[in-house]
Amino acid sequence: MNADSSQNQSKMATRVRNFLIAIAAITLSVAIFLGLQTQAPATSLTQMAEESVPLEVALSNGKPTLVEFYANWCTSCQAMAADLGELKQAYAEPLNFVMLNVDNTKWLPEMTRYRVDGIPHFVFLDNQGETVAQTIGEQPKSVMAANLDALIAGLPLPHAQTTGVASSVSPTRSPLQASQVEPRSHGTPIE
Incomplete structure (x- = not known):
């Protein structure tokens, strides 16, 4: 047993x-x-864009401005969203934050003016709306903060003209051509 x-x-x-x-x-x-x-990302690009300062206001209110060209489908833009949300909270008083969606043909003139061919694309404008510097692609939060500190102080940006991981964009479409594009095609014309 x-x-x-x-x-x-x-x-x-x-x-x-x-x-x-x-x-x-x-x-x-x-x-x-x-x-x-x-x-899900704690900070949504759409929500941030809705809360951003309109470009027309930013160019006329006498504050320095950070303009971000972005797209909701851009993984690099999404990766930076939380850090940019925190920077926006920290610098909201002395600085304008403007977000322009490259999928919106309304911004085609600005995309051409600033030669946007990759996103995220950041344009640093002084308090007169003049371009100080541009950066393309993912940037560490510390690099963005150092650039914003310098922009606010009116000093040369320590990390100007840097390039990180980016999604490519082709802003060569005319508004008429863009209207013949499916919204989910990200710029591929209908044939």
Whole structure:
């Protein structure tokens, strides 16, 4: 009977172990599922754009300005959204933050003027609306903060003309051509 008892205990231990593994797997799966559901960016580009200063106001209110050319589909723009949201809160008083969506043909003249061919594309304007510097692509928060500090102080930007990871953009379409484009095609004309 000792052999049968030992064998029964071994089967019971195996069942308990398998049950615990199943419970752990279910718990882990639920945790991963819930984690993925809540990983939406804390700062949405659309929301930031809606809250940004209109370009016309920024060019006339006597404050230095940071203009960001962006698109909602741009992964580099999305990657910087949280840092830019924090910088916007920290620098809201002395600085204008303007966001221009490259998918909106309204901004085609500005895209041409500032030679936007990659996004995010940042244009630093002094308090008179004149271009001080431009940067393209993802920038570390510390680099952006140093540039903003210098812009506000009227000093040369320490990290001017830098380039990081960017999404390419082709601003060569005329407004008439752009109206013949499907909204989700990101600039590919309908044929």
